[in-house]
Amino acid sequence: MNSATLSTTDPAESPLASAFRQALPIILGYVPVGFAYGVLAQKSGLSALNTLLMSALVYAGSAQLIAVGLFAAAANPLAIVATTFVVNLRHLLMSAALAPYLGRWNKTRLALFAAQMTDETFALHANRFARNETGPAETFGINVIAQSAWVGSTALGLAASTLITDVRPIGLDYALPAMFIGLLLGQLKSRQHLLVAVTAGALSTALMLAGLGQSHVLAATVIAATIGLGVHAWTSRRSS
Amino acid sequence: MDQQTIFLTILGMMAVTYIPRALPVLALARRTLPEPVIRWLGFIPVAVLAAMLVPALVAPEKFLDFSFRNIFLWAALPTFLVCWKTKSFVGAVVTGMGCVALGRLFFT
Numbered sequence: 001m002n003s004a005t006l007s008t009t010d011p012a013e014s015p016l017a018s019a020f021r022q023a024l025p026i027i028l029g030y031v032p033v034g035f036a037y038g039v040l041a042q043k044s045g046l047s048a049l050n051t052l053l054m055s056a057l058v059y060a061g062s063a064q065l066i067a068v069g070l071f072a073a074a075a076n077p078l079a080i081v082a083t084t085f086v087v088n089l090r091h092l093l094m095s096a097a098l099a100p101y102l103g104r105w106n107k108t109r110l111a112l113f114a115a116q117m118t119d120e121t122f123a124l125h126a127n128r129f130a131r132n133e134t135g136p137a138e139t140f141g142i143n144v145i146a147q148s149a150w151v152g153s154t155a156l157g158l159a160a161s162t163l164i165t166d167v168r169p170i171g172l173d174y175a176l177p178a179m180f181i182g183l184l185l186g187q188l189k190s191r192q193h194l195l196v197a198v199t200a201g202a203l204s205t206a207l208m209l210a211g212l213g214q215s216h217v218l219a220a221t222v223i224a225a226t227i228g229l230g231v232h233a234w235t236s237r238r239s240s
Numbered sequence: 241m242d243q244q245t246i247f248l249t250i251l252g253m254m255a256v257t258y259i260p261r262a263l264p265v266l267a268l269a270r271r272t273l274p275e276p277v278i279r280w281l282g283f284i285p286v287a288v289l290a291a292m293l294v295p296a297l298v299a300p301e302k303f304l305d306f307s308f309r310n311i312f313l314w315a316a317l318p319t320f321l322v323c324w325k326t327k328s329f330v331g332a333v334v335t336g337m338g339c340v341a342l343g344r345l346f347f348t
Binding site: 082 | 323
């Protein structure tokens with residue numbers, strides 16, 4: 001079997017090695033984005049310390065890039081916090097979706113886990129947990145490796161900010177979309193899931209084009225999942 | 241803006257980011273949820289992934305683009321095929337990045 005397959009569990013592999021292998025696409029995706037954030041933050045008047053602290057404490061790619069733009073425009077700090085809240089509210093649903101798998105974890109562990117939940121780590125864990133891979137060593141290994149890549153690439157961006165004009169190295173900005181394609185494929189478990197995916201994708205695109213700011217992902221997710229539930233109720237009533 | 245104000249703003253951003261990440265998992269992990277809620281939550285990963293991915297593929301510049309200039313859209317096909325056939329994640333990511341790099345090299 002290929003050393004980088006989706007279906008994992010090689011008993012001889014250590015949790016750390018397994019975590020690194022699974023986190024590799026996330027690292028590839030974070031490096032260019034974290035790098036870009038480091039460069040832009042420096043150009044927007046954030047000190048090096050504040051730039052790094054935002055990556056360590058907030059740890060939310062798109063929200064950080066938006067915030068940097070707002071800092072550069074000298075926006076009201078409360079407006080920056082409010083925008084961050086709206087942009088990151090989608091994690092509410094992700095956190096709820098992972099909860100049923102984590103009944104055996106204590107509160108401290110759950111609280112730590114939540115701090116490192118991003119779109120990318122969520123997507124990876126959603127696939128892992130569905131395969132009953134909820135080992136804490138591997139789970140936290142993935143999270144720590146991913147966040148280290150994020151903070152590390154922020155530092156690289158800071159260091160290079162005086163040299164760099166183009167922050168999009170060739171092809172690297174496709175690492176995360178490509179990873180999402182793979183993760184989405186792993187989530188298409190039934191026709192109903194496929195229907196939900198198509199609905200969410202179309203709706204999210206339409207809402208974004210209609211100018212729904214940062215809420216299109218959240219709105220499309222809620223509506224599509226609810227439609228999926230409705231279709232399930234309808235088909236199971238017909239067949240019973 | 242002075243650095244201290246920026247730092248306080250970052251602390252505020254941390255709080256409003258962490259709370260939605262933590263509250264549901266802390267409140268729901270130990271609870272037995274009704275069957276429809278579990279089923280609804282089961283649709284969330286596929287829905288949220290598609291909601292994040294599809295706009296990035298069909299409208300990377302914030303307008304619908306199904307032309308051959310939209311490299312992100314066409315690179316999705318080989319990426320999808322490689323992932324489906326080989327089940328390899330890293331293979332899919334490398335394929336996608338390679339296609340985008342080649343597309344930019346030859347078509348832009």
